Amino acid sequence: MSVNSNALERRLKKRASLTDTNLLLIITIIVFIVMYLCAVVFLKKGFTKPQMFFNILNENASLLVLSCGMTLVMITGGIDISVGQVTCLVCMACAVHLQKVNDGVINGSVFTSLLIAIAIGLAFGIVQGFLVAYMEFQPFIVTLAGLFFAKGMTTIVCSDRVPVTYEPFVKLARTEVTIPFLGSVNKKGIYIPAYVEIGVIVAIVVVILLFCLLKWTKLGRNFYAVGGNNQSANMLGINVKLTKFLAHVLCGLCAGIGGYLFFLHACSGSPLHAQGAEMNAIASSIIGGTLLSGGVGNIVGTLFGVLSLSTIKNIVTSLGLEDAWWTNITVGVMLCIFLLVQSVILARKNKNKK
């Protein structure tokens, strides 16, 4: 009898560990792989070339960094909806700065523009983090005001599109890092190696750093503890306010870096840049298995979330559904499905606990 119950217990335990966050991550990865394979098999158009995959990375390097920052904040149970407009502000500020450098009005270099980007991101992170963590305002409202503020500041800096012609920057932006052993042969029979932009490498470094931070450092584990249960984290001696503050600061930093990557890719500043990027970042995090209630999430999941989101956009456009609305509707439907799966899994998890 006791053996039987032990076996049952073990089986239940096994199931519980599977229905945990790992399952959400596995689902995301499987969905991405299946989607990409289907695209390769049925669509063919370009999807068979490795460059297609790297183009997805090239286009979404900034979104990847933004989503990672968002994941950090969401793990602590907050949200930051200002990242998209901060990206836009960073692009504009850097573009105006580099143009002035180009015209010889002020001294500066590519490095100073990077500093500006990081400073803007950090400033937003620190102010919002302070208001959220120490003043105990709702993160949504605080970052909403941050969104408004960044949006307005962008047009105050400059209300037109500013293309960048500063030579060293353009050179940096055009730098292509070729991937060894991967490439395709074009119609003329010339071998073209696959390449990624500098931004992708930065984004991947950020992903690895944040993954290590969440997995193996004290601060990273504190994020989970605070998001999982505020009060018990407090009782364990974790400085909840500081942890929340740091999460927002890191998210701001990510917004600064992500903004600079967007700038590298776009090579211009415009008030219309990165429209809706915050919602894409939130959607990617959710698809990657981060729960908005906090305490659950994974950077690897976010990586696959970004990839899934951008792959489905590419698939929709290459299906010939050129009209812009189809992309949004498919993203909406996909988000809906993932949310439902999450909710069902959580409900089952709670039942198992009982």
Place this chain on the structure above:
Amino acid sequence: MTSNVPTFKPRLTGKEVAEKIFRNQLFFPIAALFLLVIFNLITDPGFFKVTLEPNSAGNLVLSGNLITMIDYASELVILAIGMTLVTSASGGQDISVGATIAIAGSTVLRIVKTQSPNISNGKFAGMIIASFLLCVLVSALFGAFNGALVAFFKIQPMVATLILFTAGRSIAAWINNNDNISINDKRFSYFGNFIPGIAVPTPVFITILCLIVIAIVLKVTNLRLYSQAVGINASSSRLNGINPKMIKLLTFVILGVCVAVCGFIKVSRTSSITYSVIANNIEMDAILAVALGGNNLGGGKFNLTSSVIGAYVIQFLTTTLYKFKEIDSSSISAYKAAVVILLIIISSPFVRKFFEDRKNRREAAKAEALAGKESA
């Protein structure tokens, strides 16, 4: 919505009366409104001048900043009603209202565009009623979709409505095949502008009607009590015989109806629709109206009057900012953000608690000093 000002209790000292007024939820939105009024009067004494002038159609209508403000606040006020209920019951906000307004407006235009502009008044009225009912139905359905995700699947409201936020405007474009529709029938624009012979803009009447309806609903039914109970503690209200899921769903459906009214006014204002621009950022304004009204965004108790006043404050702020010629219309949001942050900081429970603590400490110190004196 009774006022807590105790004018009938003569025993209270002036200080206590001031404190009671200060504690009242209505105090902050009204104070903010008052500040804006004073600011405008100082910078421009003629700001509130209301004149009776013929408009472009040749009707005598009221015009002036005040009328513009009240007119354009209509959508926000109607939305704030629904948003307050949703906030109260589900402890979250609906961020898809702007997109759903686009859907509702698109639905109305889909029906109205099929009619020639020369039909008789009776037929026209029938068509308007039909299109309005259909648009109410459609947005109530979308509201129910959001509500079902929140109530039955226990997804956070902000995330659940993120779906429609992403897809809504695209669905609106899809309803009309992304056509640029403009309605030539003048009668259609009556609902968003002026009815000939009446000097007050029609949206004001629609707003008043909505406010009366919601006041009656709250008076007659238990909606207020139930939604507050669900918002404060869903499981204990379930034990008390309330169905929290149905209440949450119901509040989202009510918000859907509010959205339909807004969508109708919005498309009637311009007799056309731009899918990506219509009601842009209105969800942010609506949420801010609720927050500015001093309602807890985490659910529970709510005060509809202060939300409505909050909505007027937001619109007043926008109108005031637009008045400054040197402020670019697109950079207005930066100033708005600064003001809003300031207002929220002032009205936040944290700051209130801080001042109360300081006051208590001072009183304690005073009492201690007094006791020290007595013992000496």
